[in-house]
Amino acid sequence: MTTDTTTTVAPTGERVLDARGVTMRFGGLTAVRDVDLHVNAGEIVGLIGPNGAGKTTFFNCLTGLYIPTEGEVRYKDKVLPPKSFKVTAAGIARTFQNIRLFGNMTVLENVLVGRHTRTKEGFWSAVLRLPAFHKAEAASRERAMELLEFIGLEQKADHLARNLPYGEQRKLEIARALASEPGLLLLDEPTAGMNPQETRATEELVFAIRDKGIAVLVIEHDMRFIFNLCDRVAVLVQGEKLVEGDSATVQGDERVVAAYLGEPFENAPGDEELAEVEAAEAHADSADTTTDAAPGKENDR
């Protein structure tokens, strides 16, 4: 019943997601301009940028919530249909920046809803309750419980989703997305509002998801989280992709620093001052990496 092509580990190097020239205009406003981005199988790619850079809009273009004005998005060499439920069926699952769980459903039911595209029983099957129905339902439940164990919420399967603490709601959203057995998972600020310990746990979770053979594209403002996690990072500024590359390239790029901290005035801060700032930042970074377990206040966004 389940077409299980998505969970098999694809050979590295195969392109899971390939977005070319994605442009999104809302009337006169161009939120995303001509962005190219690809994600290879088994890769974790980060997408960063200042507030309002168009990261979430780009996500929405990828998942069919918005139809890009120009450009196309391919998933495993197939152009994605412009409907979000078809995108999910194709194999891209996502979470939301502001948690959008089904609050009045139980934890287990939330994950079962995620199984929707991988099951087929319709209305008549539900009313007639033939053996096939019970079999499929049991299989779905089993898979959902597996996922709850994976994120560590199996004890709370019968709780209402809205009664979960914040961090567990984030995890449940990931489990719900995983239930659709995606080949690519899009995480929109998965650690927003989390404390450093929870952020660490989320890092582990994302690595575990990658180890299952699922490629991950993640939006985040927490730089340490991004640079710990991602094989590649793309920076989006004012709707355009500024740079893309590994952590060192992105961190070293002065345009990125400028985008986050603002452009220096003409001639105002001299080169030596800029160098001073960079040195201080480099120092802070090294301090960060050495005192990793210490609660870093700068990460509490």
Added chain:
Amino acid sequence: MTTQTTTADTPSTPTTGAPTGLIGIPAQAGRALATGGGALTIISTFLAWTWTAAFPGDLTVYGYPGGLQVLALIGGALTTLFGLSSYGVKGLGWLTPAGADGALKFAALAAFATVWYTIIAITVDLGGIVNLEPGGFIAALAALAALLGALALPFERPEPEPHDPDDTGWELARHRLRTLRDTGKAAFSSGTARPIGTLPSYAEILIIVAILGLGLTVFTYGIGTEYDELFIGFLITAGFGFAALNKSGLVNQASQITARHQNITICGAFVAAAMFPFTQTDDQYATVGVYILIFGTVALGLNIVVGLAGLLDLGYVAFLGVGAYAAAMVSGSPSSPFHVHFPFWAAVLVGAAASLVFGVLIGAPTLRLRGDYLAIVTLGFGEIFRITANNLDGTSGPDITNGSNGISSIPNLNILGFDFGAEHAIAGFTIGRFANYFFLMLIITAIVVLVFRRSGDSRIGRAWVAIREDETAALAMGINGFRVKLIAFAVGASLAGLAGTVQAHVTYTVTPEQYLFAGPIPPNSAFLLAAVVLGGMGTISGPLIGAALLFLIPNKLQFLGDYQLFAFGLALILLMRFRPEGLIPNRRRQLEFHEDAEAPTVLTKAGA
């Protein structure tokens, strides 16, 4: 105003110490007064309350209670039992698993309200207080004593919120009101019920049978009330009595037991409902029964659309109309343009299929809208159906529906030689025409319940709830929102059509004016929605109970006349203010309450 509020605030501050009651009687005396008052109320119901039989129900007899006195007796008995249980009398502890005081207060309120309503009704009806016999005065005093005693029982007063000294007089007054409201709430609150242990399953089934029997008795009594006063008294006693049972925790325990044996409970409920015609001596109240069933079944169908999928449909009654018209046209009625006479099973299929087609036709364009817009458009389509049916009369359109005269003289059903129009004798009971249809309708209801339960607890049902909760997230989870909503719409429509096929035969005539948006006679779209909301969205028993109430109240309270809709609106506003989840809150809300109760234990575990 300012001086008033400050003086009112001072006495409320020192009360935070030892818990006290609303009335300054010592707690012990209050408890005794409540219990004794309850007992005296019971005794007084055996006395004569008035001297003449002019007041309906014959309250003039010494020795046995009649009419409203029976209701007063029930109120008194509840008060006495809860009072004794609050003393810790052995063998009565099971009555109050959530603490006796809250229950005692409501029971005393039930007795007091019933007795005083009766006394006032006698005084007003017969023109003067002189019409009361000593028994009436005794009953009034006893019930008052019970109420005062119950109100004197101590309770934990909530900490009054400190008020801002800069507040204006108006804000102070509001603050005072809020404090008063909190105090009032606390006065009638009770603890959470201790969970019931596992009993042997035969005992649990016996309890379920007893609960269903009680339900049937209450329902039959309510339907059979012969005069306005008795019905109002019934509503008072039933309302406060149910509140008392709820506060005592018995309702909670009962729902735990029924939740353990859901299938048995549902089957038992249908058996109990099927017993109803056998409790009647003539067909008079079976009529009410069958109309309630039609109303309730359609409301249950609407509950799929509104309660599960969250699509506000204000023209739902049109689907009932389509089913009824379709079945009537193929029933061999002389005013039908098609001179065919299908057997019933075929007519049912035609009716359901016609509603299904109509549902898909209306749903396909409108379900692209969300929320209020959908409501408005469905409201419009409901009216379009009625106006179209009115105009397809041969003058302003083709002659299909016979215009405003409708399709009349629909023959009675005859299934396998069983004539639904004739009386039958079953096991010594006479089963009349409406009782026959009552049984038929019960089968339709069972089908709808089955469809509701099974589809609700499945992939498609979860998709419906997900769409209701958050459509964007549901789409992102791979749910084809439009398709799933269309299925909900179509299922709801065909279930209503199913009920319509029986309705056509029950009412003999199908006219467009039966299918209004709002009118004094249910079922109409507004009442259907009200039944769902009032009963509890997303539940099975909720819409059935809501429909029963909404049918009985206008039916029994004829004296309201033109004010019926006004009273209905008022009642709805009050209910939505004080119990927004409906009379029967659904499982999700119960889970919510359940977890609220459990939360502290989890916290202390984590802390320790």
